[in-house]
Amino acid sequence: MTMHVVSTIDVVRQAVREARAKKLTVGLVPTMGALHAGHVSLIEAARHETGYVVVSIFVNPTQFGPQEDLERYPRPLENDLENCGKHGVDLVFVPEPATMYPEGYRTYVEVEELQDVLEGAARPGHFRGVATVVLKLFNIVQPDVAYFGQKDAQQARIIRQLVDDLNVPVRLRVCPIVREPDGLAMSSRNQHLDPTQREHAPALFRGLEEVRKRVEKGERDARVLREVLAARIAATPGAVLDYAAVVDANTLKPISKLTGEVLVALAVKFGGTRLIDNLILTV
Numbered sequence: 026m027t028m029h030v031v032s033t034i035d036v037v038r039q040a041v042r043e044a045r046a047k048k049l050t051v052g053l054v055p056t057m058g059a060l061h062a063g064h065v066s067l068i069e070a071a072r073h074e075t076g077y078v079v080v081s082i083f084v085n086p087t088q089f090g091p092q093e094d095l096e097r098y099p100r101p102l103e104n105d106l107e108n109c110g111k112h113g114v115d116l117v118f119v120p121e122p123a124t125m126y127p128e129g130y131r132t133y134v135e136v137e138e139l140q141d142v143l144e145g146a147a148r149p150g151h152f153r154g155v156a157t158v159v160l161k162l163f164n165i166v167q168p169d170v171a172y173f174g175q176k177d178a179q180q181a182r183i184i185r186q187l188v189d190d191l192n193v194p195v196r197l198r199v200c201p202i203v204r205e206p207d208g209l210a211m212s213s214r215n216q217h218l219d220p221t222q223r224e225h226a227p228a229l230f231r232g233l234e235e236v237r238k239r240v241e242k243g244e245r246d247a248r249v250l251r252e253v254l255a256a257r258i259a260a261t262p263g264a265v266l267d268y269a270a271v272v273d274a275n276t277l278k279p280i281s282k283l284t285g286e287v288l289v290a291l292a293v294k295f296g297g298t299r300l301i302d303n304l305i306l307t308v
């Protein structure tokens with residue numbers, strides 16, 4: 026099987042039409058490239074569960090704030106294509122920004138409330154850009170199943186809301202967080218960490234593990250758990266806590282006592298590099 030690398034919408038549509046004519050189901054893995062084992066886990070799930078696997082690689086400008094790292098976001102396209110080829114991807118969609126947002130572009134998707142908290146509070150407009158580009162990708166590819174990572178838990182929650190609210194005919198699959206051997210969640214941004222920062226970066230995961238243990242031992246006070254995270258990050262050289270949150274996994278609203286599905290999430294800065302991680306608990 027040859028892998029197709031395509032930059033225009035018409036050609037994607039034609040390729041997907043041909044796959045459907047062969048009665049293949051279509052899986053979509055949206056990414057911003059700089060692919061690592063986390064992305065590969067989504068590709069493997071898609072390969073396993075669908076007949077025609079599409080990966081999109083697009084560093085979406087509308088989800089970056091003016092002070093954010095759009096320019097320095099890594100774009101190792103050659104490696105990414107090789108990686109896709111190795112993992113049996115059928116089509117890679119690599120659009121130019123002007124293909125996704127041509128002159129005169131006007132339409133944006135907002136998922137009220139869910140977009141404004143946690144990452145959305147720290148990164149105003151971020152989820153408006155995410156929801157918009159994901160709906161565009163859904164409309165361009167029209168996949169049967171789309172694959173997302175639990176690494177971006179709020180993003181997964183927002184896309185679920187978008188799909189439900191706008192009746193988008195796609196099934197969503199959210200795959201577990203893939204980690205380095207020392208627990209650091211894989212991220213394209215990890216490569217910006219200097220060796221000392223990299224050494225201390227597993228603090229996010231260790232804090233979350235400590236929270237998990239406390240909850241297993243019966244702790245139900247969200248404030249205590251937030252303090253566990255804050256203390257762990259405060260004790261980590263070079264780390265600055267952006268937020269540590271314990272929220273209802275459905276509403277993303279802060280809770281005081283743990284019950285039901287709970288999302289524990291944090292964001293930490295190491296110099297100019299911002300890392301996120303999370304844990305979902307069923308209490």
Ligand code: AMP
Pocket residue numbers: 055056057058062063064066067172173174175176177200201202203204210211212213
């Ligand atoms: P990105 O390229 O960062 O936009 O990520 C593309 C997709 O890969 C998103 O659905 C992410 O949640 C997912 N992803 C990124 N890192 C990981 C990871 N460490 N484990 C699982 N999924 C991930």
